[in-house]
Amino acid sequence: MLSPSDVRTGDDSAALETLRRVFGYDAFRGFQREVIEHVVAGGDALVLMPTGGGKSLCYQIPALVRDGVAVVISPLIALMQDQVDALTAVGVRAGFLNSTLDPGTRRLVEAQFVAGEIDLLYLAPEALASRATLSLLDRGRIGLFAIDEAHCVSQWGHDFRPDYLNLSMLHERWPGVPRIALTATATGATRSEIATRLNLTEARHFVASFDRPNIQYRIVPKREPRKQLLALLRDEHPGEAGIVYCLSRASVEKTAEFLVAAGIDALPYHAGLDAATRAANQQRFLRADGVVMVATIAFGMGVDKPDVRFVAHLDLPKSVEGYYQETGRAGRDGLPSTAWLAYGLQDVVQQRRMIDTSEGDLAHRRNLAAHLDAMLALCETVRCRRVQLLDYFGQLLDGTCGNCDTCLEPPESWDGTVAAQKLLSTVFRLDRERNQRFGAGHCIDILLGRNTDKITQFRHDSLTVFGIGAELSEAEWRGVVRQLLAEGLLAVEGDYGTLALTDASAEVLGKRRTVMLRREPARQAQAGQAGQAGRAGRTAKPRGAATVVAELSAEAAGTFERLRAWRAATAKEQGVPAYVIFHDATLRQIAADAPSSLAELSRISGVGENKLAKYGEQLLTELAEAD
Structure with missing residues (x-):
């Protein structure tokens, strides 16, 4: 690990001052402060923080406080430009190296890295397989390594990237450089796998709440x-x-x-x-x-x-x-x-x-x-x-x-044991008595006593279970099938998705197991009612909602839309995403507070020093014209 003498300013005031001056925020959220202090001091960290929780600041601020360049491993080269644009917009020196660059631009970024003239350098994990990239990194002074989307290293994960498996070499080749691995998604087992595969077994773990109340x-x-x-x-x-x-x-x-x-x-x-x-x-x-x-x-x-x-x-x-x-x-x-x-x-059957x-x-x-x-x-x-x-x-x-x-809209739980027995009995009789297997639709037709062509063809109207399920609708029976599949009380087999019994089915048929099922609220169960819970939710107050957003008055809402239009035009002119200019949350606060001076505007969360200088007068003009 680096010694304290390798750190520009290791005290908390440097990190907080950087947060306020560069990013325009007055205070850290959650355990951002602890992570930043740990990494600034040279410690390794594994950070689990939900999307939108502020993971990026956990390596961006150390990158600005520590000596050297922060090398950020990011899995998608298509997004590096936008990430660099967002940092540039707040006055941070950042660059990336990937296959989209022309030779001249690549040489310029490489020279800036070697000279220490940038604060963050973004690379794809594949780049570290290149001798040329490794040689370049050896020639510069690296302040830290940040491994974003670290769950990509998990071979059981949903976004596995083989090149992430090679990132353990960072510690082997540069043992004195701190590393921070970050992800928004990992169970305890996946977290352990990340630590092992990235050689971060001695790293300090920071695990935030996964709750996203908004x-x-x-x-x-x-x-x-x-x-x-x-x-x-x-x-x-x-x-x-x-x-x-x-x-x-x-x-x-x-x-x-x-x-x-x-x-x-x-x-x-x-x-x-x-x-x-x-x-x-x-x-x-x-x-x-x-x-x-x-x-x-x-x-x-x-x-x-x-x-x-x-x-x-x-x-x-x-x-x-x-x-x-x-x-x-x-x-x-x-x-x-x-x-x-x-x-x-069908989702269950297909999966x-x-x-x-x-x-x-x-x-x-x-x-x-x-x-x-x-x-x-x-x-x-x-x-x-x-x-x-x-x-x-x-x-x-x-x-x-x-x-x-x-x-x-709380759903009901009902005793579906008898319904489960009827459905399982239908599958049993088709299989054992007729040596036949059919999908859910045909079994439901039998239970409902429908005289379809297929039922007539196979004479399934003679089965003892024919017509014994009239107490439920077809949609309700499909719910029963779906939930029995989810419980492992039914199985799907073959290319045609036929139903089959499992070992656990015998417990239900033998009356040794009760089956509790979910019944959807009546309004949700109606086709096309996508927004019932959503409309109800607009008047509900969810956990943590008070800190999420304040409602705008009609006048402020009009100002907010005016500011969004200004932002859209400015973003188009600069060729950057609108959020690089300002986030909606910042524009909403500006609309609500209606600052009349640069000093007042500087106190809005998300308005840092660079953006105040660049956009402050324009914002005040827009606010004045909105009056």
């Missing part, structure tokens, strides 16, 4: 998902930026086309598009207001856009970690946002089938199944979603959140 979590029954999505966008997020995740490339394309046809400014993003189209769509999403990105999970990691007001899933995520990581891209600015998921029986046919050994498939089981438990819970989510990451929430669908 995000409203909602999971709705899937009926007509695109129409439900459209209702969500029109009713709750008109003209606002958001991300819609789909499982397949084809679904991305069709959903984007559907939204565009409905008048929504939407773009597709998936690995099947050519690189130029992906880059152009990503840049438009980042730099324009109100764009909806429809994407596979290939999109999103490292996206710093703070004003994403919603993240919607039209297909079931494979794990809670993936779900949390993806939904965490909403509301980075702390303002109210929505995490919305449409979930149905189970994908696991059964996946490559890898039995242990790998069991790991995938365990991740899916946890995700299904979150979908089917009757308790507070946030409590369930935080519990998965080993954190407790005192009470309920008041800002999720199960808090706003």
Whole structure:
């Protein structure tokens, strides 16, 4: 580790002064202060902090306080330019090296690094496999290494990147340089894996609360998902930026086309598009207001856009970690946002089938199944979603959140043992008596006593279970099937998704196990009712909501929109994302406080020294003309 003599100013006042002068914030949040003090003093750190929690400051401020250049390992070269632009906007000297640079610009950045004329240098993990890059780093003075999105090192994770496995060499080659690894998503097991693979076993761990009180979590029954999505966008997020995740490339394309046809400014993003189209769509999403990105999970990691007001899933995520990581891209600015998921029986069938046919050994498939089981438990819970989510990451929430669908419209729990026995008996009789297997739809038709062509063909109207399930609707029976699959009381087999019994099925059929099931609230169960809980949530006060955002008066709201228009024009003129100029939260505070001088403006959170000098007079002019 570096000695205190290697640190420019190791006391807390230097870090706090940098926070105020450069970034325009009066105080640290959570344990930012402890992390920064530890790294400035030369210690290694593993930091888990939710998206929007201020992870970047945990290495950016040490980069400005310590001697030498901070080398930041970032997984997505497509976003490095925006990260550097955001730092440059507050007066920080930053640069990046990747394949997008022309030879002349690369040589300039390399020379700045060697001369110590930049404070932060961004690199992709792949770059460290290059001898030329390693030689360059040897010629400069490195103040610290920051490894962003550190969960990418986990081979069981949802964003695994093989090149991250080589990052343990940082400690071996530069043993005296402190390292800080950061991620927004990791269970205890994943955290241990990160520490081991990055050779950070002696590092101090900082684990913040995973709670994001400004995000409203909602999971709705899937009926007509695109129409439900459209209702969500029109009713709750008109003209606002958001991300819609789909499982397949084809679904991305069709959903984007559907939204565009409905008048929504939407773009597709998936690995099947050519690189130029992906880059152009990503840049438009980042730099324009109100764009909806429809994407596979290939999109999103490292996206710093703070004003994403919603993240919607039209297909079931494979794990809670993936779900949390993806939904965490909403509301980075702390303002109210929505995490919305449409979930149905076919999602469960499809995911189970994908696991059964996946490559890898039995242990790998069991790991995938365990991740899916946890995700299904979150979908089917009757308790507070946030409590369930935080519990998965080993954190407790005192009470309920008041800002999720199960808090706003509590579902019922009902004894579904008899219904489960009827369904399992149907599967049993088809298999054992007729040596046949069918999917959920046909089994439900049998229970409802429907005389379909298939039932007539196979004479299934002669089964003793024919017509014994008329007390439930088709939608309710599909819910029973879905929940039995989630509980492991049913299995999906074969290419056609046929139902089969499991070892645990015998406990239910033998009346040795009670099956409690979730019944959706009546309003949520109706097709197209995407926004019921959301509309209720606007009048509810979620945990921590008082610190999230203050409501603007009608006059201030008009000023805020004027400031947004000014910001959009300024960003377009400079060719940078709007959030690089100011975040929505800062503009809202300016609109609410209506400062009349530069001194008053400097006291607004997010207005640092450089931005005050650059934009202060323009803002005061806009405020004066708004009166």
